[in-house]
Amino acid sequence: MYENIIAETSVSKECVPNFWKAVDIYLFKTHVVNKKLFGVKTLSVLSLNRLEWSETRVNFDHKLLEEITAVPLAHFVDYTREILIKCVVQATEENPDAASVDHFSQYGNDGLIVLNRLIPKNIGVFKPLDVVCLIDYASFSVLLKCRQTEEENNLFPKMAFELKVVKDTLSIRYASAGSFDARSMRWLEEVLLGRMQKWMESAVPTNAIGIRTSSIRSLALVDNLEEYNSLFHELKQKYGLSMVSIWPECTDPQKFVFEDIAIAAYLLMLWRKERADTGEDKLQSFVDIGCGNGLLVYILASEGHRGYGIDLRKRKLWDLYPAATVDLRVQTIVPSSASLFPDIDWIIGNHSDELSPWIPVIAARSSYSCRFFLLPCCAYEFDGNGSATNTQHEAYLSHRGL
């Protein structure tokens, strides 16, 4: 029993069913309430149903949470199943990448068990943490416990706790049988309760016929969050700090340097996966059109990819790169058959302004195998006119008919 209330608040009645959507945000996007986290990787999801001949309802209590949290990670699914079978509950393994508490709530399941790995931003300081979540649909309850409570961290509450809705009251509770941590309690009361309430009460965007247009989970742009995070960390050490210290431009180095490192990490992962899929050993070549300060070109080239950057204007930073590694060219691209790249594997358009709509066209005309990476910031027509109102990503996609 989680009989002790840490904090509670009322929510409007019509928002109570949104509890599961709010739980989805907290479970799968925990980084939105803790800036020290980079993201969440879901390791296991088990949907739960009591066995047909069972008379009693599934009972998720502190003892069960403790038992499942203590299961060795390597045998999490098998051992958890064994524990649950004793409670006459059948557990079915689900795809962790597609799991949503809200989604499963609509399919008559009694409950769900989620094992999540919280990945810290600074992997030099913090270790990843694993969190077990027991979800009971009938009683609108979620029990959570971090497996590594002994470690000094402020990435997740150190004590087991429950998120629960009774009628129109949302509460956070703890069990007398469990441990108690004053700092965690304060955070649960002062931060998490308000966020959960806000998520429950904020409308979920729908289109004209009422279908949800936004997913709680964003597009999984990177397959392996941990690998991406460690590559990002590695590139930050390798290029970030030195670049910030010598930045000669009048723009904010913190913004530009770390954004370009994040994009470089993404491209390097994408290209690594492409090579693994095709069995090709040779590193991909690239051209960055509208390369600006050239930092992305510098990182990709330093990581061994043959490529160059083009911009109609030279930047001060260009002179600071080692000339032997970095090829940056002053040139104005005018979309035509004179601006094609038949020997290049990838064309990059990173915030490439007026050139953005042309990048897929240039890639298609360059060669049948030429791929492109486009990260537009504003919507532009083919004639170079910008759309004054379309600045959002979604507006951009609809503008381009995607």
Ligand SMILES: C[S@@+](CC[C@H](N)C(=O)[O-])C[C@H]1O[C@@H](n2cnc3c(N)ncnc32)[C@H](O)[C@@H]1O
């Ligand atoms: C918004 S900036 C982005 C710069 C860089 N990619 C970044 O993300 O920091 C757009 C860049 O595209 C360049 N550019 C715009 N039109 C171009 C063209 N026709 N040919 C070459 N460069 C162009 C501009 O000079 C500018 O540096």
